[in-house]
Amino acid sequence: MTDAKESLSPGGYSGVEYWDAYHEEALTRDIDRAVKLKLWLESLLPLLEGVEDRRVLDLGCGSGHDAVALSRQGFQVSGCDISGVAIEEARALARRQGQAIELLRHDIATPLPYADATFSAVICNLTLHMFTPETGQGVTAEVKRCLEPGGLFAFHVNSTEDLPYRRKLQPPVRRLENGMYCLGRGQTMRFFSEADCRDLLQGWELVLLQPAQMLRADGGVQKRAWRCAARQPLA
Numbered sequence: 001m002t003d004a005k006e007s008l009s010p011g012g013y014s015g016v017e018y019w020d021a022y023h024e025e026a027l028t029r030d031i032d033r034a035v036k037l038k039l040w041l042e043s044l045l046p047l048l049e050g051v052e053d054r055r056v057l058d059l060g061c062g063s064g065h066d067a068v069a070l071s072r073q074g075f076q077v078s079g080c081d082i083s084g085v086a087i088e089e090a091r092a093l094a095r096r097q098g099q100a101i102e103l104l105r106h107d108i109a110t111p112l113p114y115a116d117a118t119f120s121a122v123i124c125n126l127t128l129h130m131f132t133p134e135t136g137q138g139v140t141a142e143v144k145r146c147l148e149p150g151g152l153f154a155f156h157v158n159s160t161e162d163l164p165y166r167r168k169l170q171p172p173v174r175r176l177e178n179g180m181y182c183l184g185r186g187q188t189m190r191f192f193s194e195a196d197c198r199d200l201l202q203g204w205e206l207v208l209l210q211p212a213q214m215l216r217a218d219g220g221v222q223k224r225a226w227r228c229a230a231r232q233p234l235a
Helices: 016-026 033-048 065-072 084-097 133-146 160-169 194-200
Strands: 055-059 076-081 102-105 119-125 147-158 180-182 188-190 205-215 221-231
Touching: 016 084, 033 065, 033 119, 033 147, 033 205, 033 221, 055 065, 055 133, 065 076, 065 084, 065 119, 076 084, 084 102, 119 133, 133 147, 133 194, 147 188, 147 205, 160 221, 194 205, 194 221
Parallel strands: 055 076, 055 119, 076 102, 119 147
Antiparallel strands: 147 221, 180 188, 205 221
16 A cells, blocks of 8 residues: 555545555455445435435445445446546446446546536445545535435445544544544545534435444444435425
């Protein structure tokens, strides 16, 4: 993995160099995809099932496992991610699974490459917490633009209660400006309180806001997060 001290973007978050290296290394690691799908994607499915025309954007789609899982359930899925390595892996996975998914390499902290009201739902699992509060508000504004009226925005972000676990898992942890931290190897992360989640979703119709956690095989806590969902107002 690249030492990413020099790979932060001008916006102060981990850039393409970090994420390409991350996904190249992930190809060599044994990752329990079933556990992650159940915790992060499947927990949102009851909300997504209520989406009428089933046009979903996976924002920060990574290697495409959520996107492919949604496509297999009949959703019309698009996905984008900053990492070209991840997008190529996602395209290969979609081909192997026989799923037609539009996948683009794109930094989601910049204006999204989609027309207004393109999607009926946007998911963003464990990605929004990579950005400063200001950048996160910009991403959320772009999500609102790309959603049709009444569209659903569902996501997970790391909780303030997760910081002690990050200190153990990814040392050293260095505090940056704007409530951001730089973890070992150069990953940037913000930790959300309940108030932070509500602030991010001001002007939305809040549907779901609850704590979530991932456990290790021995039953200990590995990650603490917030599960959030909101709808764009109809008017």
